[in-house]
Amino acid sequence: MTRRIPLVPLLLAAMALWDLRSELQLLAEHFTWISLLTIPRYHLLAVTVLVFTPTLMRQSRSKRP
Numbered sequence: 001m002t003r004r005i006p007l008v009p010l011l012l013a014a015m016a017l018w019d020l021r022s023e024l025q026l027l028a029e030h031f032t033w034i035s036l037l038t039i040p041r042y043h044l045l046a047v048t049v050l051v052f053t054p055t056l057m058r059q060s061r062s063k064r065p
Helices: 007-019 021-029 033-042 044-063
Strands: none
Touching: 007 021, 007 044, 021 033, 033 044
16 A cells, blocks of 8 residues: 655645745845744735645545545
């Protein structure tokens, strides 16, 4: 029996990281707590997807026969 990797949650997480790439580059260059706190304000969907990715992966694994 092989385990299959849930592709939809991984694809969503990859797209969320792609959306956040410029903010992550700015954080890597000049970290401030204010810049970290403003990311969810302008990228709420991407942050939400990243937070719920583990839950989505667990649910998609449990639904498979």
